[in-house]
Amino acid sequence: MNETVIINDAKPAVEFSNLTKTFGATIALDNVEGKFHAGRLTGIVGPDGAGKTTLMRILATLLKPDNGNVSVANFDPEKQFRDVKDNIGYMPQRFGLYEDLSVMENMQLYAKLRKVSPKNRQVLFDRLLDFTRLAPFTARLAGRLSGGMKQKLGLACALMGEPKVLLLDEPGVGVDPVSRQDLWRMVEDLTSDGMAVVWSTSYLDEAEKCESVMLLNEGKVLYDGAPQKLTDTLEGRCFLINGRPQIRRQTLLNALKLPSVADGVIQGSSIRIVERPNADLTQLRDLVKSRESIMIPTKARFEDAFVDLLGGGPSGESQLAKNFGDVVLNGENAVLCQDLTKVFGEFTATDNVNFEVKKGEIFGLLGPNGAGKSTTFKMLCGLLQPTSGIAKVAGYDLRNAAREAKSNLGYMAQKFSLYSILSVKQNLEFSAGVYGLDGALKRDRIDEMIEIFHLQKYLNASPDSLPLGFKQRLALSCALMHRPPVLFLDEPTSGVDPITRREFWIHINGLVERGVTIMVTTHFMEEAEYCDRVAMMYGGKLIALDTPDELKKSVVTKEMQNPTMEDAFIELIARVDAQNAKAKAA
Amino acid sequence: MSERHKILDSARLFALIRKETLQMLRDPSTLLVAVILPIILLFMFAYAVNLDIKNLPIAVVRQSDSIKAQDLEARYSGTKFFVVHPLREMPRAKEEIIRGNIRGIVLIPANLDDRISNPSLGPLVEIIADGAQPNTARFVGNAAQFIAQSWLFENKNFGQIPNNPMIEMEPRYWFNAEIESRRALIPGAIAIVMTMIGTLLTAMVVAREWERGTMEAMMASPSSVIEILIGKLLPYFLLGLLGTIICTIVAVFMFHVPLRGSILGLLAVSSAFLIPALGQGLLISAATKNQFLAAQLALFSGFLPATLLSGFIYERSSMPLPLEIISYLIPSSYFVDCLRSLFLVGDVWAVFWPNIGYMLLIGAFFFWRAAASTTRTLDGK
Amino acid sequence: MAIFSPILRAQIVKEILLVFRDPKARMGLIIPPLMQLFIFSFAVTLDVNNVKLAIFNQDNGAYSQDFVATMSHAAFVGEIKYVHSQSELESVVEHGSVLAAINIPQTFSNDIIAKRHAKAQVLIDGRRANSGQIVFAYIQAIASNIGASVVSTLPKNIDAGWVRYWFNPALIYQWFVVPSLAAILVNTSALGISALALATERELGTFDQLLITPANYIEIIIAKSVPSLLLGPLLALFMVAVAIFGFKIPFTGSFPAMLFSIYVHVFACVGIGLTISAMCDTQQQAIMGMFTLMVPMMLMSGFSSPVENMPKFMQILAEAIPNKHVLLILQGTFLKGQTFVQILPQLIPLIIIGFVSMTIATIIVRSKLR
Structure with a gap:
């Protein structure tokens, strides 16, 4: 019936005003107003609890607003919800793929629900499969796909029936750069076809690529417009400090204490600084000079603008690191992999991997989903037995001294794995105890964590009910109470906003200064820049191992003068693919 | 719409x-x-x-060696209801029933032959059933009594009076004649x-x-x-x-x-x-x-x-x-x-x-x- | 490493909290046993009462009147329907409105008076075969009594046999059921808690986290057993108390022996539950798996019918069921005055089952680490 209705450019595809939604005492959306246009990619960004998901759900008819006018594809989601549903594609945060159905079966289900005629179905499927590069996997069960493939399949399912408005709630979480590139390519194609795409994210490099962004914070709109316009306001306020990479973390820590500095992060061997508007830079320049470094202006990024808009990044010293004490490690290497191999039946997940991580180093393990990095990680944690080779942590072989090795490592994952039935306090007590702490020592460490991370008011709450930032603090506390010399971080900040991420890394950087060794996996290239060295894995093999700057340098070409970490990642993998193709041809 | x-x-x-x-x-x-x-x-x-009970272990304590006593014991061994452990001593049988190895005891007294001719001496047999499991106990009691009764009935010449009852109830199980x-x-x-x-x-x-x-x-x-x-x-x-x-x-x-x-x-x-x-x-x-x-x-x-x-x-x-x-x-x-x-x-x-x-x-x-x-x-x- | 290292202690505290902290889950652990106590101790009786009967009395004589009157006052009878034709009699049975129907022929009283054999036909609904058999026995008993009063003038019969019921002279059904419940409730609750113990952590993703910690698999198994080992005996003791003080069932045997057996029983049930749990990836599988095992375990335990009555291979299988052994111990220690030595034939298999199942569970959990 609505096929004849043409959404013209004048009329936005999504429009809302005076929109308010509360859950009990919490105000999720507070008098929000906005317009999303057809043919345009709109990003919704904001820290955790900003109201992104609530807005998405209201647009998808799944929540009723308390107040306000909403129009989606010219229909009212409250009264004309059936029309709205016909015209939208929606991909929730945990996309509802049926894990025990195959790729094709999932697609068919959504095609039929959206009444794609059998005639058009084949054409559409071919296009979507081509689009998602899932064609070789149509018979595979969705549950057996990698994270990136799952998101792509989710997108394909959301696209059935050619919706006018596509709502994507954090589709980039847990997706490797290669798959994320695919996702972007797909979405760009769609907007050029005239679809209105709404993409919510806490990754600012994603937001930067959107044509328009709406920045939400605590239920209010802070900014609405082109990302570049916001970034432009920072022109001339961003600097890179180059010089002595060995002490860059120390320098950053000192810089962040200065009132003139709004934000600062590690970027490869440099430090990226954002100054406050009209600030006096004398102190900063003195600091740079004292560290035998130089400060050069650099282009602003959207993330800089975002953090600035929210009032700057967190600063200060890590109390955690201060109390931690200097780490003593037996032997030189904190982590060692020697010819490490794991075979599952016919499939070699990890193939002769060799690397060593020195004490006090931040070591990144990168690679696309399914490259073998989680298998390697699991072997180092003692979750899997290597088929051959040696894995050592803090000098202890996982094979014959697993208990000692495990006692010397802390582990934290984004998935947190806290016990939701237990209270915050009980989670802390369990973690302390299970790592062998007892008596007064145990009490002291727990009290210390509660104090450092301000957990006092949440002690009796369930971890599930905590704001994301606090959940992360709790997970970190649980991993660190036994003061391990080696800390494993498994996608520690996936889906986390930049402010919370900075806070987290202040602690990590502080710990490294104390001699703690960090081993981290991430899909988030910004985070890879924080590492001293990065190992790239692909197809079970180690394909590159160097500092972030060197990796970036290794892919410089005429066309790509200034590659980002993400460019390096994609290029290194492309090279291996090309090599394999050549070998196959030969 | x-x-x-x-x-x-x-x-x-x-x-x-x-x-x-x-x-x-x-x-x-x-x-x-x-x-x-x-x-x-x-x-x-x-x-x-299976509520159709059979093969229950019982002890028959036979204290008499008379032909009649042996015949009666054989009657107990011959039914599908019981598996008989022949014993001679009551204390032993008692221990067995406490341990749960048997479900009941049939005591054939030393003066069985006398009792047949003189009812005032007591019943032909004394039956003890393990009451810890009441359903089974009731069954053991009834079945053991029934066997003694039918043995007596078939050997009418022992007694003076036919034992069949005056009023007989004739059961007919409809729809499930086999009562399975x-x-x-x-x-x-x-x-x-x-x-x-x-x-x-x-x-x-x-x-x-x-x-x-x-x-x-x-x-x-x-x-x-x-x-x-x-x-x-x-x-x-x-x-x-x-x-x-x-x-x-x-x-x-x-x-x-x-x-x-x-x-x-x-x-x-x-x-x-x-x-x-x-x-x-x-x-x-x-x-x-x-x-x-x-x-x-x-x-x-x-x-x-x-x-x-x-x-x-x-x-x-x-x-x-x-x-x-x-x-x-x-x-x-x-x-x-x-x-x-x-x-x-x-x-x-x-x-x-x-x-x-x-x-x-x-x-x-x-x-x-x-x-x-x-x-x-x-x-x- | 000491048995109660802080590592193990932390896990034990965690397991106890996981099981008992959530109020909804706590209700799930407490309400069902109470419900079972109520239902089992009152409903689960094969005694039949409040029965509906139909009578088609074609005889006007005194004896039939006497018979009908006795029937109508009998304790097991709830209601008597008087019908007036054979077809009506058949139809009430067919429609299930009565359990049994008695057809008294015209000649009934005259036959008795003439000292002939009097016969009446009892039509019983075979659909309810068990109750039918029991009710028929009651009817027959009433008939024999009336018959006996007629022949009482004759010389004394020979008594075929006297029956005495040892340990439970009045054959009170609750004396059997309530102590048995201690075993059955332990079985359901311990199996339920432990079957979900590992599967839930695996589905929620906390299991890997646990394996990363220095806790080893033996500690994991021990910690996972604790909630059942606490709750199981507590439930059992509660039932024992209800039996002794509520139902006034005599306890004649060795109390320590019984208590010890209950612990061993819980241990064995936990082993079986953890084995199921270790094999399943999801809660759904664990629950369905537990169920498929629990039903035969209940039915083959000897609670609903004697084990000796089953085919040989099932009797052998029943030896592997903890319920079978512990039921005998409970009956024995309560009613038969069994001592520690006398329960050994049941206790030893129970201990073996416990160790075997715990070992299997440990092996499976360990193999998951590869």
Whole structure:
């Protein structure tokens, strides 16, 4: 019936005003107003609890607003919800793929629900499969796909029936750069076809690529417009400090204490600084000079603008690191992999991997989903037995001294794995105890964590009910109470906003200064820049191992003068693919 | 309203049913409940819950060596009721009964021959049964007495008076002349399996969709709530009927239970039962949205009553009033009632109709409550 | 490493909290046993009462009147329907409105008076074969009594046999059921808690986290057993108390022996539950798996019918069921005055089952680490 209705450019595809939604005492959306246009990619960004998901759900008819006018594809989601549903594609945060159905079966289900005629179905499927590069996997069960493939399949399912408005709630979480590139390519194609795409994210490099962004914070709109316009306001306020990479973390820590500095992060061997508007830079320049470094202006990024808009990044010293004490490690290497191999039946997940991580180093393990990095990680944690080779942590072989090795490592994952039935306090007590702490020592460490991370008011709450930032603090506390010399971080900040991420890394950087060794996996290239060295894995093999700057340098070409970490990642993998193709041809 | 907006669209519904069926067939636990469990249950009811008692171990303590005493002892050894341990000493027999190795003692006294000629000396035999298990004890007592009585009766020349009673009650067991207990238990097995499929499995799979977040994507699609629910329930409805048919085939061909009613009647009463069973599962999952709680609730509001209160083992009218009232509120009581007639008598529609009516009534109540707690939005507004 | 290292202690505290902290889950652990106590101790009786009967009395004589009157006052009878034709009699049985129907022929009283054999036909609903048999026995007993009063003038009969019921002279059904419940409730609750113990953590993703910690698999198994080992005996003791003080069932045997057996029983049930749990990936599988095992375990335990009555292979299988052994111990220690030595034949298999199942569970959990 609505096929004849043409959404013209004048009329936005999504429009809302005076929109308010509360859950009990919490105000999720507070008098929000906005317009999303057809043919345009709109990003919704904001820290955790900003109201992104609530807005998405209201647009998808799944929540009723308390107040306000909403129009989606010219229909009212409250009264004309059936029309709205016909015209939208929606991909929730945990996309509802049926894990025990195959790729094709999932697609068919959504095609039929959206009444794609059998005639058009084949054409559409071919296009979507081509689009998602899932064609070789149509018979595979969705549950057996990698994270990136799952998101792509989710997108394909959301696209059935050619919706006018596509709502994507954090589709980039847990997706490797290669798959994320695919996702972007797909979405760009769609907007050029005239679809209105709404993409919510806490990754600012994603937001930067959107044509328009709406920045939400605590239920209010802070900014609405082109990302570049916001970034432009920072022109001339961003600097890179180059010089002595060995002490860059120390320098950053000192810089962040200065009132003139709004934000600062590690970027490869440099430090990226954002100054406050009209600030006096004398102190900063003195600091740079004292560290035998130089400060050069650099282009602003959207993330800089975002953090600035929210009032700057967190600063200060890590109390955690201060109390931690200097780490003593037996032997030189904190982590060692020697010819490490794991075979599952016919499939070699990890193939002769060799690397060593020195004490006090931040070591990144990168690679696309399914490259073998989680298998390697699991072997180092003692979750899997290597088929051959040696894995050592803090000098202890996982094979014959697993208990000692495990006692010397802390582990934290984004998935947190806290016990939701237990209270915050009980989670802390369990973690302390299970790592062998007892008596007064145990009490002291727990009290210390509660104090450092301000957990006092949440002690009796369930971890599930905590704001994301606090959940992360709790997970970190649980991993660190036994003061391990080696800390494993498994996608520690996936889906986390930049402010919370900075806070987290202040602690990590502080710990490294104390001699703690960090081993981290991430899909988030910004985070890879924080590492001293990065190992790239692909197809079970180690394909590159160097500092972030060197990796970036290794892919410089005429066309790509200034590659980002993400460019390096994609290029290194492309090279291996090309090599394999050549070998196959030969 | 346009064609696209029908509350019930056959193509969409079919797609949902297909999806559910595929999922169902891929989960090993479905197979376990629909195929393995019926076979195990029937097997149990045929052999383990056998109320037709035989082969019970007893001791015969024979203190007399007379020919008559030996003959009487042989009589005990010769029946299918007992496995006899011949003993001579009472203390030994007593120890055995305390240890639970024997269920009873038949004491043939030293002066058996005298007692036959002089009744005032006491009974022919003294029987002791292990009262720790009252049902078995009663049986042991009766059977041991009966054997002594018939031995006495067949040897009339011992006594002066014929022993047959003045008034004789002549039993005729209708529909089950062989009085095999397994025949009466089969309907119970079917009711249990159907409750498991209809209530427990359904409650868990719906709760799982909430837990895994697939429900959110479903609700944002153009499918209506009614389509989603029917798409979910119909495959389990059919699985339930399949369970009934498997039970019936196993019962008829493996355990030789007669099926005197028609397949049509069987499907009709089973269908009527599945309405409240599925409704209950749906209500439980809508109320809990959590697999563990759903399973707990389904077990205690579905399985337990179906096993203990539906009347297939224990007589409903013999229960205390509160339990009897509960038994009227659970659909499995009506189902068991129908199935008993269906297997042993035939299609007695006079029995079926009221029972079907009650089942549908209970079903309507469950669906009404489930619909009230299933809303279009995530926060139930 | 000491048995109660902080590592193990932390896990034990965690397991106890996981099981008992959530109020909804706590209700799930407490309400069902109470419900079972109520239902089992009152409903689960094969005694039949409140029965509906039909009588078609074609005889006007005194004896039939006497018979009908006695029937109508009998304790087991709830209601008597008087019908007036053979077809009506058959139809009430067919429709299930009565359990049994008695047809008294015209000649009934005259036959008795003439000291001939008087016969009446009892039509019993075979659909309810068990209750039917019991009710027929009651009817027969009433008939024999009336018959005996007629022949009492004759010389005394020889008594074929006297029956005495040891340990439970009045054959009170609850004396059997309530102590048995201690075993059955332990079985359901311990099996339920432990079958979900590992599967739930695996489904929620906390299991890997646990394996990363220095806790080893033996500690994991021990910690996972604790909630059942606490709750199981507590439930059992509660039932024992109900039996002794509520139902006034005599306890004649060795109390420590019984208590010890209950612990061993819980241990064995936990082993079986953890074995199921270790094999399953999801809660759904664990629950269905537990169920498929629990039903035969209940039915083959000897609670519903004697084990000796089952086919040989099932009797062998029943040896592997903890319920079978512990039921005998409970009956024996309660009613038969069994001592520690006398329960050994049951206790030893129970201990073996416990160790075997725990070992299997440990091996499976360990193999998951590869």
